[in-house]
Amino acid sequence: MIDKIKEYIGEAQAFSTQTPAELEAFRIKFLGSKGLLKEFFAEFKNVPNEQKKEFGQVINLLKTSAEEKVKSIQEALENKEESKGFYGDLTRSGEPVTIGSRHPISLVKNQIIDIFSNIGFNVSEGPEIEDDWHNFTALNLPEYHPARDMQDTFFIQTDPDILLRTHTSSVQVRYMENNKPPIRTISPGRVFRNEAVSSRSHCIFHQVEGLYIDKDVSFADLKQTLLHFTKEMFGKSKIRLRPSYFPFTEPSAEIDIYWGLKTETDYRITKGTGWLEIGGCGMVDPNVLKNCGIDPEEYTGFAFGMGIERIAMLNYQIGDIRMFYENDVRFLEQFKASI
Incomplete structure (x- = not known):
């Protein structure tokens, strides 16, 4: 041994x-x-x-x-x-390495997701190339419905049933078809509309839409959810809901927040009223629930939607929506500190 x-x-x-x-x-x-x-x-x-x-x-x-x-x-x-x-690495370039940054659209989208995740909403995604059923018909917009004219659509020429989605509500339809209530989900994503490109509008933009379906869901639940979001996102505690029309919700409303009139910029973006529209909302139409296989006699729900570019323009005081898509490094470098 x-x-x-x-x-x-x-x-x-x-x-x-x-x-x-x-x-x-x-x-x-x-x-x-x-x-x-x-x-x-x-x-x-x-x-x-x-x-x-x-x-x-x-x-x-x-x-x-x-x-x-x-x-x-x-x-x-x-x-x-x-x-x-x-x-160090003697093979590396002698020039300093430039640090990248997240795009402002991604920053705002992630912030919105975090806010709604904290109150129980999950994230659902779907295809950008959609069919007519999920983008229109299931949402109470049958063929030849006049409300289809509200959204100028990019159709695929070889197949009129296929199109580029005009809203992320199509994702909500797919989610309702494959999941039983209670449902609490948000659907952020890119959408397409055949609109003229200007400083305030673009043919490509991003939306985030929310959906909550359960027993005894009321309009009061919708208002409190939106109030929580505006407080977290903008620091604003005053909102109003103006009657409006959307084919897939009834009743429907436009969402306004009180932005204030403290500066000249406030006057400009609110047109002197102090109020600023940020999106639309309403109670899910019973026909939409029925189309997705959910009993409207047992369940109710609300939905809301807003543009991510619009929120980014407000938060970062950006005056031209086209700047998000020009890939100008001088513009993007301003967001390095926000990673």
Whole structure:
């Protein structure tokens, strides 16, 4: 047994490596909780009395040799790492690396998701290329319905049933078809409408729409949800809901927040009223619930929608929606601190 330990002493003293992984394997083999030293110390009680002194000395020498070897190699590896860090990567470019930033649309979208996630809404997504049923018909907009003219649509020329979605309500239809109430979801995403591009409108933009369906959901629940959102997003605690019309909700309303009239910019963006429209909302029409396989006699729900670009323009005081799509680095660099 003593001769075997002496062999291990020689192995420990001769050990050498350039990698932390091999060093760790060596440490575990000799000094680990199930290593050789543990076994030899456990064997000590079975050694004859006349050999115990020599046996103990040999074990201690093995322990010392292993510990010193681990320590010396660790120091050598750390010094090597420090030296590499001091000089850095000598193959890299001499020019400083530019730090990127998130797009302001992504920043605002993530902030909206966080606000609604905190009150139990999950996130649902769907295809940007849709069919007529999910984009229009299921939402109480049958073919030739005059309200279809409210949304100038990009249709696929080879198939009139396929189009670029005009709102993310199509995602809500798909979600209702595949999930049973209670439903509490938001659907952020990109939408497309055949509109003239100007400083205030674009043919491509982003929406976030919310849907809540359960038993005994009321208009009061909708108002409190929107009030929570406006407080968290804008710091505004005053909203109003003006009667409006949307084919898929009844009753329907426009969402206004009181922005105030403290500055000249406030006067401009609110047209001197202090009130600013941020989206639309309403109670889900029973026909929509029925089209999606949900019993309108048992369940009710509300829905709301708002444009992400519009909110980003308000938060960051951006005067032209086209700036979001021009990829001007000078514009995007302003949002580095908001990552």
